[in-house]
Amino acid sequence: MMQSAFNDNGHWFKGNYHSHTTLSDGSLTPEEQIGLYRSHGYDFLAITDHNLMTSRRSWGDRNFLLLPAWERDISYVDKVKCIHVIGLFSDETEEECSFRREKGDRNTMTAQQLLDQMRGEDRNVFISIAHPTWSRMEISELLELKNFDAIEVFNTGTECLCHEGHAEYVWDTLLRHGRHTLAVACDDTHGHTKQDDHFGGWIMVNAPSLSRHDILENIRGGNYYSTMGPRIIDWGLDGDEVYIKCSEADEVHFITWPARGKANFDRNTTEMRYTLKGGEKYVRVEIIDSEGKRAWTNPIYF
Ligand SMILES: [Zn+2]
Ligand SMILES: [Zn+2]
The missing domain is CATH 3.20.20.140 (Metal-dependent hydrolases)
Known part of the structure; x- marks a missing residue:
């Protein structure tokens, strides 16, 4: 769900x-x-x-x-x-x-x-x-x-x-x-x-x-x-995955602690997922578009 x-x-x-x-x-x-x-x-x-x-x-x-x-x-x-x-x-x-x-x-x-x-x-x-x-x-x-x-x-x-x-x-x-x-x-x-x-x-x-x-x-x-420009359309949890839907991004990063998150550099990405490793205290997502402009979610806490 x-x-x-x-x-x-x-x-x-x-x-x-x-x-x-x-x-x-x-x-x-x-x-x-x-x-x-x-x-x-x-x-x-x-x-x-x-x-x-x-x-x-x-x-x-x-x-x-x-x-x-x-x-x-x-x-x-x-x-x-x-x-x-x-x-x-x-x-x-x-x-x-x-x-x-x-x-x-x-x-x-x-x-x-x-x-x-x-x-x-x-x-x-x-x-x-x-x-x-x-x-x-x-x-x-x-x-x-x-x-x-x-x-x-x-x-x-x-x-x-x-x-x-x-x-x-x-x-x-x-x-x-x-x-x-x-x-x-x-x-x-x-x-x-x-x-x-x-x-x-x-x-x-x-x-x-x-x-x-x-x-x-x-x-x-x-x-x-x-x-600074990119849009975050939706993001949240789907079982043990964190998902994000956004305007076209060249980088989508999942930042977590203490487990290390994940960096993605696939061009023109509009959807991305991160599978929780367990033990994360929080996850936040940062995206960067082709002009280097960023968008930041607030954290989800666990
Ligand atoms: Zn001021
Ligand atoms: Zn000031």
């Missing part, structure tokens, strides 16, 4: 959950940013300006959703290391508009205090550690942190800045330590780099409707995949 890893709610919605505007250090106004994503076929966007929570209902409508969100950070004395954290909020109030500045002192707060504060402010918040490679986070530091849902497996902005957008190894290390962690691909758009940092990575969320509640709930539940 094929058992999909997706909870099929009937609709796929495309969104970028991390972007900046002139409300902090981005180059476009919120209206320009929203217009650009809308015109490129996106269904939702989060404006995650630095330490400023943005929620304005009238920036969205029935066909385009703006998620209440921000990017928090704490200051490090040496300026080499940092931690940036994205929070997506449910904001169930019917207020048309809210902007909110951080609470607490960025100079004295620890990373864990920041995460705990964000969780404490909204029990439905989705918390994601942004660009861990660019932030120079040690694996040991991440393993000490609790109270986050995800890390960014790909961040277009830091890839354009200095080729530090990827974090697959960081993600797998967390998973190997039994930390059930989702991963997100995003733009982190600022608009300052020579290489345009729009439309490089996004998530496809399966949800019943394009409402704040439905999108946030299905992100928090991991009912999405991350991509």
